[in-house]
Amino acid sequence: MTVSTAARHLARARVGGPGWDFNAAHTGLHDGTFEPLHGHTYQVALTVWGEPDDAGMVADFGILKSALRATLAPLKRRTLLATSTPGVLVAEDDELVHVTGGGAFFTLPRRWVALLPIASTSTEALAGYLADQLAVQLAVSCPRVERLETTITESAECAATVEVVLR
Numbered sequence: 001m002t003v004s005t006a007a008r009h010l011a012r013a014r015v016g017g018p019g020w021d022f023n024a025a026h027t028g029l030h031d032g033t034f035e036p037l038h039g040h041t042y043q044v045a046l047t048v049w050g051e052p053d054d055a056g057m058v059a060d061f062g063i064l065k066s067a068l069r070a071t072l073a074p075l076k077r078r079t080l081l082a083t084s085t086p087g088v089l090v091a092e093d094d095e096l097v098h099v100t101g102g103g104a105f106f107t108l109p110r111r112w113v114a115l116l117p118i119a120s121t122s123t124e125a126l127a128g129y130l131a132d133q134l135a136v137q138l139a140v141s142c143p144r145v146e147r148l149e150t151t152i153t154e155s156a157e158c159a160a161t162v163e164v165v166l167r
């Protein structure tokens, strides 16, 4: 006997996880003060939801991995600096980036830095940055994706997840 159902299937596809690591430095802001600059080996994952197509896919894993890889590439082995932190001035010239505020003043070579238009480099903020970048890309390349979620794991015990609803 064949059992059929008219229920709409919302499928979830996931890429990333173990093996999707990148190293970066950052400094979190705690009570308005920068903590010392330090590094993490961040691990990332991307999950998408949507109704599968006739081939049974919500989005091709290959396209999802390419989008995730492209989004991570500018962050790898860089110092991640937020450019929209209240009370912190980030100024750049061709060679250098100068950061003033949060109880610190430091200068780094421009090529070592990824400037991110976010308010902090907390794990949550970084997950939100990735989610926003991926939402823009997947809205074009994966039109069946209705919702996405990025997770960044900064250590065995600390991770953050941000969700974006596309439509």
Ligand SMILES: Nc1nc2c(c(=O)[nH]1)N=C([C@H](O)[C@H](O)COP(=O)(O)OP(=O)(O)OP(=O)(O)O)CN2
Residues within 6 Å of the ligand: 027, 028, 035, 121, 122, 123, 124, 154, 158
């Ligand atoms: N919700 C969040 N909390 C904290 C974040 C964050 O991004 N989101 N970040 C930090 C620090 O910047 C740091 O990266 C991690 O701190 P912590 O886990 O406390 O790590 P430590 O090694 O310093 O602490 P141990 O107690 O030795 O594990 C803090 N909080």
